[in-house]
Amino acid sequence: MSIKRRIDAALGAETLPLLGFLIFVVIxxxxxxxxxxxxRNFGSMAFQMPVLxxxxxxxMVPILSGGLNLAIIYTANLSGLALASVLIAFGxxxxxxxxxxxxxxxxxxxxxxxxxxMGAVVAYIGAHPILVSLAMMIFLRGLGEFLTRGGDISGFPxxxxxxxxxxxxxxxxxxxxxxxxAVIWHVMLSRTRHGFSVYMxxxxxxxxxxxxLHTKRTLTLIYTISGMxxxxxxxxxxxxxxxxxxxxxxxxxxVTVLACFLGGxxxxxxxxxxxxxxxxxxxxxxxxxxxxxxxxxxHLSTAVWGLFLIGVMTLRWVGAEWQTRKKGGV
Amino acid sequence: MRRLxxxxxxxxxxxxVLLILVVFLSLATDTxxxxxxxxxxxxxNAVNLIWAVGLLVVxxxxxxxxxxxxxxxxxxxxxxxxxxGMGGGNWAMxxxxxxxxxxxxxxxxxxxxxxxxxxxxxxxxxxxxxxxGLLMYFTRGRNIYDLPEWWVDRIFIFEHQSADGVxxxxxxxxxxxxxxxxxxxxxIRATTLGRQLYAFGDNPEGxxxxxxxxxxxxxVAYGWCGMMAGIGGLMQVNIxxxxxxxxxxxxxxxxxxxxxxGGARLGGGKGTVIGAILGVMFVAVTQNGLNLLGVSPFxxxxxxxxTILVAISSSNLSFxxxxxxxxxxxxxxxxxx
Numbered sequence: 001m002s003i004k005r006r007i008d009a010a011l012g013a014e015t016l017p018l019l020g021f022l023i024f025v026v027i028x029x030x031x032x033x034x035x036x037x038x039x040r041n042f043g044s045m046a047f048q049m050p051v052l053x054x055x056x057x058x059x060m061v062p063i064l065s066g067g068l069n070l071a072i073i074y075t076a077n078l079s080g081l082a083l084a085s086v087l088i089a090f091g092x093x094x095x096x097x098x099x100x101x102x103x104x105x106x107x108x109x110x111x112x113x114x115x116x117x118m119g120a121v122v123a124y125i126g127a128h129p130i131l132v133s134l135a136m137m138i139f140l141r142g143l144g145e146f147l148t149r150g151g152d153i154s155g156f157p158x159x160x161x162x163x164x165x166x167x168x169x170x171x172x173x174x175x176x177x178x179x180x181x182a183v184i185w186h187v188m189l190s191r192t193r194h195g196f197s198v199y200m201x202x203x204x205x206x207x208x209x210x211x212x213l214h215t216k217r218t219l220t221l222i223y224t225i226s227g228m229x230x231x232x233x234x235x236x237x238x239x240x241x242x243x244x245x246x247x248x249x250x251x252x253x254x255v256t257v258l259a260c261f262l263g264g265x266x267x268x269x270x271x272x273x274x275x276x277x278x279x280x281x282x283x284x285x286x287x288x289x290x291x292x293x294x295x296x297x298x299h300l301s302t303a304v305w306g307l308f309l310i311g312v313m314t315l316r317w318v319g320a321e322w323q324t325r326k327k328g329g330v
Numbered sequence: 331m332r333r334l335x336x337x338x339x340x341x342x343x344x345x346x347v348l349l350i351l352v353v354f355l356s357l358a359t360d361t362x363x364x365x366x367x368x369x370x371x372x373x374x375n376a377v378n379l380i381w382a383v384g385l386l387v388v389x390x391x392x393x394x395x396x397x398x399x400x401x402x403x404x405x406x407x408x409x410x411x412x413x414x415g416m417g418g419g420n421w422a423m424x425x426x427x428x429x430x431x432x433x434x435x436x437x438x439x440x441x442x443x444x445x446x447x448x449x450x451x452x453x454x455x456x457x458x459x460x461x462x463g464l465l466m467y468f469t470r471g472r473n474i475y476d477l478p479e480w481w482v483d484r485i486f487i488f489e490h491q492s493a494d495g496v497x498x499x500x501x502x503x504x505x506x507x508x509x510x511x512x513x514x515x516x517x518i519r520a521t522t523l524g525r526q527l528y529a530f531g532d533n534p535e536g537x538x539x540x541x542x543x544x545x546x547x548x549x550v551a552y553g554w555c556g557m558m559a560g561i562g563g564l565m566q567v568n569i570x571x572x573x574x575x576x577x578x579x580x581x582x583x584x585x586x587x588x589x590x591x592g593g594a595r596l597g598g599g600k601g602t603v604i605g606a607i608l609g610v611m612f613v614a615v616t617q618n619g620l621n622l623l624g625v626s627p628f629x630x631x632x633x634x635x636x637t638i639l640v641a642i643s644s645s646n647l648s649f650x651x652x653x654x655x656x657x658x659x660x661x662x663x664x665x666x667x
Contacts, residue, residue: 070583117639127642128596130394134587135642139635146628250580254396254455267449296467303463309456310442317446 014264014276017315022283029290036293043172047165049285050178051240052252052259053278054233057185058226059256060277064189065222066202066269067122067129073253074140075114075227076234079107080244081144083235084153092155100157107231114140115227119220144246154243164239174236181229186274198222202269255302258309259284283308340593341605347641348612351619359622365490366498367618375614376503377562377569381585382592382606383514384558389589390518391551392531392598393443393450397458398555399582401435402563404461406573409564410474418478425506428564429557435461436556440548458582465575474573481564482571503565510558515603523550531598587638588613613638 007016029036055072062069086103087095095103114136121132166173189195197218200208209215238244261267262284263277287308288301355362381398388395409428413419419427435457442453488500518524523546530537530547538544567573592609594601616637620630 121639121643125643128590130596131587131590131642132639134583134590135635135638137583137635138587138631139639142629142631142633142635146626146632149628254458257451257455258459261452261455267452299463299466299471301463303460303467306456306459306461306463309452310460313442313448313452313456314446317448 014273015279018263018276018279018283022279022286025283025286025290029286029293032290033293036290041289041293045285045289046172046175047240048289049281050172050174051233051237051249052255052285053178053281054181054229054236055249055252056256056259056277056281057181057274058229058233060185060260060263060265060272060274061189061198061222062129062133062226063257063260063265063267064198064202064269064272065219066205067219067222068133068257069115069118069223069226070130070133070253071114071118071136071140072226072230072233072256073249074137074144074246075111075230076237077144077244077246077248078114078140079111079231079234080238080248081147081153081246082106082110083238084156084244087156087160088153093157095157097159100159104235107235108228111227111229111231111234112224113227115223115225115230116220118227119223122223123216123219141246148244148246150246152243152245156238156242160239160242164236164242174240177232177236181232182274182278189274194218194221199270202266202271204270251302255284255305258305262309262312338593338602338605341602341608344592344605344608344612344641348608348615351612351615355615355619355622359619361622362619364498365492366496367622369488369498369500371611371614371618372504372507373499373501373569375610376501376507377566378581378585378588378610378614379507379607380503380510380558380562380565381581382589382610383511383603384555384562385585385589386594386601386603386606387514387518387527388450388551388555389594389596390531390598390601391527391547392534393548393551394454394586394596395436395439395552395555396451396454396582396586397435397439397461398559399578399580399585400458400462400465401432401556402559402566403573403575403578404435404465405431405560405563406567407465407469407474407575409560410477410573413478413481418480420480421502424481424564425561428560430560432556432558432560432563433553434556436552436554436559437549439556440552443552444545444548462576462579469575471575473575475571477567477571477573481567484568501569503568506561506565510561511603511607514554514558517554518603527551528599531600533599584613585610591638591641 004016026036035041055076058072059069083100083103083106086106087099090096090099090102118129118132118136121127122129163173168176187195189198197208197213197215200211200213201215201218201222205215208218234244237248241248259280260272260277262280263272264280265272265277284305287304288298291301291304292298352362361367381402385395385398405428408431409424412427412431413424416423439450439454439457442448442457443450485502486499487502487505490498492498516524518527526537526542527547527550529540530542530544534544537547563578566578570577588609589601589606590596590609591612592601592605592607594605594609613634616634617630620633621627625633
């Protein structure tokens with residue numbers, strides 16, 4: 001019991017049940033199909049998950065602060081567009097690594113700018129984050145469509161492929177990027193002043209304000225960082241698909257919210273850890289890849305994801321009921 | 331009049347802006363203030379308005395529904411099956427079947443939200459995925475063209491030919507929209523149930539202690555939203571003349587933005603039918619105006635998004651979401667760890 005408690009305290013109470021479920025799903029699919037426990041399948045999962053993972057982490061911190069960032073997909077798209085236009089300006093396939101660095105900086109700047117505007121409106125005007133990010137989403141989608149006329153932009157240098165499809169000592173590069181970001185996010189939320197402020201703002205913004213936290217700056221920073229992470233996801237998407245199109249990954253928007261809730265992030269903010277969210281992401285990926293291998297399509301996985309979230313919520317409710325009954329001595 | 335400004339500040343402000351926009355467009359273009367344009371505006375936005383008043387009821391009750399647009403698609407498919415099984419059906423049967431199927435889907439949301447004490451956004455995002463995933467799985471993404479004739483026939487409730495021979499007309503969907511809007515206005519303004527919805531949305535725990543049955547509240551709110559989703563879905567088929575499984579995907583966020591722009595508070599207890607109509611019409615008129623002014627269609631969404639963003643930023647709309655969330659968490663989220 002004490003080991004369980006220690007893990008719960010360090011990593012979040014959601015970690016162990018989710019890990020248990022992950023093992024269960026892996027065993028089920030391993031029995032169901034011989035194709036599951038193969039290097040190929042793990043390879044494809046490792047390449048598919050990081051984009052969703054990065055976007056989910058970008059969604060997570062705004063939720064922790066009691067808000068939501070519905071603009072993540074189009075922020076990522078527009079950041080990808082910024083990178084693409086810099087690369088095209090430097091000769092497309094012939095663009096050097098310098099152009100790549102410049103383009104990535106431009107992408108990060110676009111992400112940060114759109115996030116900062118949202119954060120400032122949420123913080124200083126007090127408008128609801130759902131409405132603000134929704135308006136930003138409509139604006140960015142429109143801007144992207146205006147700039148690209150709904151078309152694709154492609155023709156990137158070869159080394160972009162390495163970023164999207166390459167391996168470093170057996171680990172896919174996108175997964176490596178996701179892993180690094182996840183660790184940074186864990187440290188940011190649990191060890192830094194900003195992370196502490198995020199939880200405080202999410203739990204009770206007025207108490208945080210009276211305790212001397214600069215809540216407005218915190219909120220602005222939350223959305224700015226979220227936008228920058230979207231930019232990283234956007235760069236990765238551009239590298240993976242070798243093209244940029246506004247609307248790429250559109251369907252992932254609500255999946256990221258779903259993943260956060262699965263990982264035990266409180267929809268009202270204030271509570272939630274990085275590790276359970278990462279495990280929830282792995283479960284979603286395993287469910288989708290496993291179902292795909294036994295012949296179901298992506299749409300059935302979407303439905304299963306939804307059912308899974310309902311199932312988890314039901315179990316949490318049962319667990320809470322059981323706890324109160326135990327405490328009540330009935 | 332002054333009192334109206336005090337009690338409905340957001341609505342009055344939006345109405346003023348809309349009026350300025352309308353006057354400007356009437357002067358800047360000679361096509362805006364024509365019968366043909368006004369009727370086509372109404373025809374094109376009837377379905378959105380039906381959904382908007384449905385969503386409004388959920389927002390007033392302190393919830394949110396992300397799933398209604400895909401629920402409307404599900405209703406379209408199921409209704410096509412059911413009506414086909416009944417030998418074709420007619421408008422009356424269509425409305426009953428679509429309304430009933432919508433209510434059923436809405437009640438699934440209500441049951442999950444109430445039964446497991448989960449906040450509405452979590453459940454409706456889950457059901458959004460379930461509805462859409464299952465719909466795409468079972469239909470394999472295929473459209474249905476083979477529909478009963480009554481369903482896809484255009485019915486005009488108003489026709490007028492102007493001197494230069496241009497026809498302007500209102501379709502049946504506008505009539506249905508008017509009925510839905512009036513019914514919703516009646517529900518939330520004139521019935522005890524409606525007053526209880528406001529009370530419940532404003533303070534769930536307070537309403538519960540005052541004797542409001544919160545289970546009934548959830549059923550009414552999500553059932554009503556589901557019914558409107560179903561009826562809107564039925565009318566959308568009448569306009570599009572086919573059923574496309576992913577046609578309505580994504581519409582939920584646009585309707586949500588319009589309704590919230592019209593003063594419905596995310597967090598509950600506030601919102602009016604007039605506000606919801608103004609919100610939808612503001613977006614519609616902006617888009618229509620851009621079109622008439624000859625702006626590139628690619629720029630529409632960008633300008634609309636920017637307009638909404640400016641509309642939020644320039645007014646000191648106090649949505650008070652931060653305080654709301656504290657009370658909401660206490661009352662609505664018992665199961666959240």
